[in-house]
Amino acid sequence: MKIRGTTKIMGVIGDPIAQAKTPEAILPHFDRLGTDMVCIPLHVAANSLEKAWRGFEVTRNLVGLGITLPYKQAAAGLCDTLDPVAERVGAVNVVRRERDGSFRGYQFDGRGFCSGLLQAGHDLEGRDCLMIGAGGAAMAVACALMEHGVNSLTIANRTPAKAAEVAELANRVTGRRAAKAGPATPAAGQIVINATSLGMNADDPLPLDLGTIDDSMLVAELVAEPERTRLMIAARDRGAAIHSGMHMIRAQVGLIAEHLAEIHG
Template identity: 35%
Template sequence: MRGTGKADIFVMLAHPVGHAKSPGILNEIFEQKGLDSLMVPLTCRPEDFETFWAGLTAAENIRGVIISVPYKVAVYHKCAAAHDRAARVQSANSVRRQADGSWYADNFDGVGFIDALKAAGHQLEGRRVLQVGAGGAGASIAYCLAEAGAEEIRLADIDKDRAETLAGLVGKAFPKCRVQAGEADPTGMDMAVNATPVGMHASDPLPLDVARLTPDMTVVDIIMEPAETALLKAARERGCRVQPGRPMMDYQVRGMSEFFDIDRKDRNHG
């Protein structure tokens, strides 16, 4: 039976939270596994975050939280410790409660992205990548691309200073990868990645210059809905290999499930 007094409670935090897929996905997993666990979508106004987080921490039976926009950075700074993946981007998309009641942070944005690409047979080592978007998810993805052996990453963002800063940080962490800020032009690249929300709505512009795509390129979009964005449709029509956003979420969920120890195999961490 699910939802007893002994249930593990997990929270999905975002503002707004109505678009979040994690509660449905995780609750389905709990149901399939016969686990006495629940994930609840919660939201609060940004100005109420401090009060909200204090209450969440005080609720002793909340074992973990998945975090989305706009709280990834704020939650990271509430944690006592963090995995290197979260520390290097100063951002958390998952936190779990430790034995002493404090929070431990991790970030699975880049992990899910890389694992999904590898599972689909896409090679990353030695590749030249255009990445559009240097925000929260984009930062995690850029580090993981460099870590996976990409030869070159060109970062494009509407905030040019943000792109320059991220390029410098990723290049310093992975000096074998040539990382620089530039325009959203895929010319000369092996792969083009949209790591922005641009494309979620039919009225959105294309995030990059699709006229410069060639059939030998792979085009990836991290947006889950629509499943085929305007970018992916244009890339497919030009003969490119394409990768939609849903697999990234599926592989994130795998990582998060292990991180939260949903099967209760090892509760030494909390």
């Protein structure tokens, strides 16, 4: 890979950012598409997003941004426009500079998560799910799970009102009534999804009581770094099937690269 004066930049912003997997995962897709483009992590400190955003807008060779924790909802409010999926979930994970120079927000998290499950051989239609977390990625995943025909979706969060808000959004967007707020207590046969940031650090508390996990369940992460979180290792030891957050990353980076290349390739 050569960096030239003509090279275009996709940034990935977050706080922290050391866990970001997109920069490494997307580069082969830029190469596959023949683009003169790189992806770099940008550590935007807490409470500095608006200041950083003004810099992004005037950096003319910055063609897009990947958005990770904790900025998925805040970035949606700074975009000039949102695509319909991002608008309905109120969060973005990709921003593209459009042909007119404006920033438009997009949402690939839900599509990437469900595609990753399907590619790994885990059917979604008719399944019962428990998702822990109610942030921007969780909103997108909730809607995508409902659209893929899950039988039920229980959303747990340390702030119950936030879980109820995400459940209502998923019901409203999909025209179904399969989502509800509830406790972080898995039931037999469920897909159990950790949509919190717990697991990125070795000393993070677990998002649920391990004693509730059994071998009838699939435990899935949105956390991609580390690729095997403490929750996944413990769930595997209890006989559960496990699914890394890296599946979501791998499923969506090709789509994101093609999305940027449509205009900037």
